[in-house]
Amino acid sequence: MPPKHYVIGLDIGTTSAKAILFTKNGVVLAENEGTYPVYHPHPSWVEQDPYEIEEAAIAAISGAVQKGGINRNEILCVGISSAMHSLICVNDQHEPLSPSITWADGRSVDQAKSAKATFGESLYLKTGTPIHPMSPLSKLIWMKETNYRPYLNAAKFISIKEFLLVRWFNQSIVDYAIASASGLFNIHTFEWDEEALSVAGITKEQLSEPVPSTSICQGLTGQLADKLHLPADIPFVIGSSDGPLANLGIGAIAPGDVAITVGTSGAIRQMVSKPRTDKLQEVFCYAVTQDLWIMGGPTNNGGIVYQWLKEVLGEMEVQQALEQNSDPYDLLTALASQVNAGSNGLLFLPFLNGERAPYWDANARGSYIGLTLSHKKQHMIRAGLEGVIFSLYSIGETLERFAGKPASIFASGGFARSPLWLQILTDIFGQPVHVPVSHQSSAWGAAWFGLYALGEVRSLTDIKDSIPMKETYVPNQNNHLVYQELYKTYRELYYALKPHFKALATFQKNEQN
Ligand code: ADP
Numbered sequence: 001m002p003p004k005h006y007v008i009g010l011d012i013g014t015t016s017a018k019a020i021l022f023t024k025n026g027v028v029l030a031e032n033e034g035t036y037p038v039y040h041p042h043p044s045w046v047e048q049d050p051y052e053i054e055e056a057a058i059a060a061i062s063g064a065v066q067k068g069g070i071n072r073n074e075i076l077c078v079g080i081s082s083a084m085h086s087l088i089c090v091n092d093q094h095e096p097l098s099p100s101i102t103w104a105d106g107r108s109v110d111q112a113k114s115a116k117a118t119f120g121e122s123l124y125l126k127t128g129t130p131i132h133p134m135s136p137l138s139k140l141i142w143m144k145e146t147n148y149r150p151y152l153n154a155a156k157f158i159s160i161k162e163f164l165l166v167r168w169f170n171q172s173i174v175d176y177a178i179a180s181a182s183g184l185f186n187i188h189t190f191e192w193d194e195e196a197l198s199v200a201g202i203t204k205e206q207l208s209e210p211v212p213s214t215s216i217c218q219g220l221t222g223q224l225a226d227k228l229h230l231p232a233d234i235p236f237v238i239g240s241s242d243g244p245l246a247n248l249g250i251g252a253i254a255p256g257d258v259a260i261t262v263g264t265s266g267a268i269r270q271m272v273s274k275p276r277t278d279k280l281q282e283v284f285c286y287a288v289t290q291d292l293w294i295m296g297g298p299t300n301n302g303g304i305v306y307q308w309l310k311e312v313l314g315e316m317e318v319q320q321a322l323e324q325n326s327d328p329y330d331l332l333t334a335l336a337s338q339v340n341a342g343s344n345g346l347l348f349l350p351f352l353n354g355e356r357a358p359y360w361d362a363n364a365r366g367s368y369i370g371l372t373l374s375h376k377k378q379h380m381i382r383a384g385l386e387g388v389i390f391s392l393y394s395i396g397e398t399l400e401r402f403a404g405k406p407a408s409i410f411a412s413g414g415f416a417r418s419p420l421w422l423q424i425l426t427d428i429f430g431q432p433v434h435v436p437v438s439h440q441s442s443a444w445g446a447a448w449f450g451l452y453a454l455g456e457v458r459s460l461t462d463i464k465d466s467i468p469m470k471e472t473y474v475p476n477q478n479n480h481l482v483y484q485e486l487y488k489t490y491r492e493l494y495y496a497l498k499p500h501f502k503a504l505a506t507f508q509k510n511e512q513n
Contacts, residue, residue, distance in 0.1 A: 004076040007450050008064060009249075009443030011242060012057060012082035012160055014038075014102065014264045019060035020443040021068040021075070024451065026466040028438045029070070032063030039099065043512045044106035047099035050088055050163050057164060058227050065229040072230055077216075079450030080239040081442040082161040084181035087136040089143075089154035094166045098150035101139055103265075104300070106354065108133040108142035109362045115141055116281075119199060125277050126193050128285035128293070129183035132360055137183030140200035156206050161238075168224060169217035169236065174208040177241040177294070180286035185210065187275045187287040213240045213289060214453035237450040243269055244286070244294040245445030246412055250436055251464045253292075256407030258399075260392055260425065260433075261441070262415035266302025268396050269294050270403045282358045282398045289460075295402055297357025297395035301350040301366075302388060303414050306332075308352055309384045313377055329418065336382035337420045341427060341479035342486050343379045346370045348387030349493055351501075357395045359494060363505035369493060385421050386483075389428045390490045396429070409433045412441035427479035428487070437468040 006029065011018045016035040020028055034056030039047045065072055085103035088096050101107075115123075115138065116131040129135050136157065143151030158166070159182070162174050179185040179192075184200060184207065186193040192204040215238045225232035239245060243261075246269070252259035253271050260268050275293045277285050283297045306329065310318065314332050321328035351364035368383065396406070409431050415421045416439040426433045438444060444467070451457045457466075 002071055002074050004074050006068070006070060006075045007447040008061060008075060008078040009440070009445070009447035009450075010057060010061060010078055010080050011440065011443040011446065012053060012080070012164070013242065014083050014104070017053065017057040017060040018440060018443060019057075019064040020438070020440050020447070021064045021070070022444060022447050024076075024456065026438075026444055026468055028440070030064045030067035031440065032060050032067055034059035034063070038102070042107070044109070046102045046104040046106070048102060050096050050100045050160060053100065053160055054164060054167060062227060062229040075230065075234060076456065077235040077237055077450040077454055078230070079237045079446035079448070080161060080164075081242045081245040081446035082159070082178065084178060084241045084243065085134045085136060086160040087139050088158050088160065088163055089150035090156050090158055090163070091153065092155035094156070094158075094163070094172075096163070097153055098148075100160050100163070103134040104353070105139065106133045106362055108138040111141040111145060112138040115199065119195070120281065121279055123183065123193070123196055123199070124281045126186050126188065127180070127183050127196060128187045128275060128277050128287075129181060130281050130284060130356070130360055131183070132356060133362065134356065135181065135183035137196055137200055140202060144201040154206065156208070157202060158208060162208050165217055165236075165238070168220060171217050172208045173211045173215060173238060175213045175215070175238045175240050176210055176287040176289070177213070177244050179210045181241060181284075185287070187285060187293065190287060190290070211238060213238060213449050216453055235450070235454065237453040239446040239449045240288060241286070242442040243267055243296065244271070244288045245442040245449070247271055247294060247445070248448060248460060248463060249441030249443065249445030249467070250410040250412050251467045252408070252410045253461055253463070256404065257410065258396070258406040258408070259410045259412065259441075261411075261413040262302040262388065262392075263413040264302060264304050264307075266299045266388065266392060266413070267296050268392050268399060269296030270399060272403060276402050281360070283395070283402065296399060299350075299388070299391050299395065300353035300356055301391060305350045305352060305384055305388050306415070309381055313380060332381055333418045333420050335378045336385060339378045339382045341424070341476070342482040343383035343386060344375060345486070346375050346379050346383040347486060347490055347493065348380075348383040349490075349497070350384065350387040350391050355391070358398045361498070361501070363502045364494065365501045365504055367493075367497065386424055386428070389425050390487060393428050393487065394491060406431060411435050412439050414439065422473050423476070426473040426475045428483045430475050430480040430484070432475065433473045435470050435473065437470045
């Protein structure tokens with residue numbers, strides 16, 4: 001047997017599965033991505049096909065192994081990360097009766113609203129999951145109330161990670177963090193919560209067994225192992241969800257370490273050593289291990305805002321990028337960098353997709369405020385990038401109530417490909433921001449859990465010495481002052497516009513019907 005030098009982190013994201021082949025000290029040897037579509041059979045429904053995700057995950061892993069050009073027997077294990085809040089109804093053979101309904105699905109807005117008004121506080125204090133359409137709890141209430149056929153016929157309710165584990169290893173288990181994010185799991189007792197189950201109309205036998213992140217699955221069939229380009233006996237370590245793993249993979253584990261991730265969505269998160277919730281229900285608190293919880297707030301409007309800007313304002317750059325074989329985002333970022341911090345007094349509220357933290361308001365809408373004849377496309381793009389960060393800053397203010405002022409800030413996710421966006425982050429927060437070489441922090445966190453489960457490393461915190469860092473951004477004080485001034489206005493705008501957002505959301509809903 002050759003010595004084993006490598007480890008794979010598999011990250012099942014919102015739009016793609018990424019497999020990263022790392023050396024044991026965090027250097028990326030190869031990475032590969034398999035994408036999958038998102039379906040919208042009704043305006044607010046957001047679904048995916050579990051089998052398409054499985055195929056993408058297999059392709060991602062096999063591609064990474066082949067690109068790495070190594071002997072498959074040199075790989076120690078695969079650690080798994082996945083996006084939270086997905087829900088699939090399956091029969092007793094674990095075959096899907098429904099699509100995978102994702103975190104972005106908004107079908108249960110009304111159910112979430114009424115659940116929040118009735119037992120929201122009691123459930124939130126126990127589960128740490130704000131009552132919102134993102135969570136499986138709200139989706140299950142919607143299924144129950146609408147007699148959704150897959151729900152009525154389901155033997156079990158599982159997430160996309162559980163689907164892969166049951167397909168590949170015939171094991172019905174779920175890690176604490178994915179379980180936490182369902183809204184059905186008690187973060188104090190590490191058990192499914194009876195009150196939440198009864199609200200959802202299901203039993204705990206219909207859910208998987210919650211297990212620690214170090215749990216190991218083994219025994220791929222020969223055929224699957226061949227497809228994956230892995231040995232059949234390779235251990236798969238269950239890992240956690242993408243949020244805590246991004247914190248781990250970036251080294252934001254100690255008190256005061258804050259991780260900011262901007263992928264399609266975004267989040268600001270901090271690890272804490274005790275579960276903490278309060279009646280305001282503004283941030284989440286999910287169990288990670290028996291002595292670590294993760295607190296933070298998600299935004300619906302991360303990189304997706306830039307995607308939207310690219311689509312509506314960047315037609316020319318998209319075309320140019322095609323001709324030059326370059327990246328349209330880089331061309332748009334170059335344009336935005338021609339403009340000063342603060343975009344000449346143009347503010348953008350990024351709530352294109354409703355908003356989760358800190359407002360938890362599905363009716364919130366995006367807006368440009370302060371437009372004048374002097375504003376050009378570059379101002380609109382820069383204001384868009386700034387708006388995403390202002391939103392994260394406002395969530396950070398809420399998080400401070402529980403965890404104090406950030407001591408160190410770490411950034412990861414697709415947005416970290418843009419030095420300008422990282423500088424905007426640094427200048428708005430007014431603190432240095434550390435950026436790792438690989439922006440695939442969740443995958444490295446998952447891989448590290450794998451190494452930890454196998455006894456290859458001594459502790460989770462030891463990862464700090466194995467994160468190749470790229471650079472530290474330093475705040476520009478002048479820009480920080482500009483942003484502080486504009487933020488005073490930004491912070492008021494949501495509240496000032498809230499009734500108008502509601503009226504417009506109602507109008508839009510009626511138009512769609
Ligand atoms: P996911 O959450 O699906 O895993 P990623 O972490 O890959 O997504 O992030 C995707 C987002 O990253 C895109 O929506 C886009 O906003 C942003 N992005 C991708 N490339 C660039 C770039 N070159 N410059 C700035 N932002 C980028």
